Amino acid sequence: MSDPQQPQVPPYAQPQHPASGRYSQPAPHPQGYVLNGNSAQPGYPVPVANGNPPGRIGFIFGLIGIAVGLVANLATNILIYSGGYYAVEASSWVSTLFVLAIAGLALGFGIAGLRRPNAPHGQAGIAVGIGLAMIVGSVGSVVINAVGATLFRYF
Known part of the structure; x- marks a missing residue:
């Protein structure tokens, strides 16, 4: 008997x-x-890497910005129905500036989280999306309010 042949x-x-x-x-x-x-x-x-701290921080700032925007909207509606136009205008400007600042933080931390190699980018991407959406929404709201106030005064 011979050994079985091995393939080359x-x-x-x-x-x-x-x-x-x-x-x-x-x-x-x-x-x-x-x-x-x-x-x-x-x-x-x-x-x-274990996690993505800048992305997580940006995500948290984004959630805080959404919550502050909703509370500010509720407060503005309460002030409208209780009277006092100047209080409504002042609270609207303060809340808009505060939301813009939080949105800038969410966008900045989100971008920093996206630039980290070998780190999960899910929360960082969501933070960038929330930050951009809040910035575009707030700036658009300011522009629309300014145009509306200007048209109201002249027409």
Whole structure:
């Protein structure tokens, strides 16, 4: 009886084992490659950072900005029905400036979170979206109110 024939395998596909013995050092890994500024060994996962603090902070600022905007809208409606136009105008400007500041923080932290390599970008992306939406909404509201007030005075 003869030994079964082994299929021919090219030498580069065969695993390399150290020749010295059972307790010898393993063969060194091939030179790594660079992907998105991070070096990694082929066949090994790229290390992932634990969370994304700027993205999380931006997300929290975005949620705070939404809550402040809703409370300011409610307060403005209460002031409208209770009278006092100057109180309504003052509270509207203060709340708009406060919401713009919070939206700027959410946008800034969100962008900083998106720029972190190898970090989760979900909350950072949401923070950027919330920040941009609040900025566009607040600036649009100010422009519409200014145009409406100007048209009311002249017509």
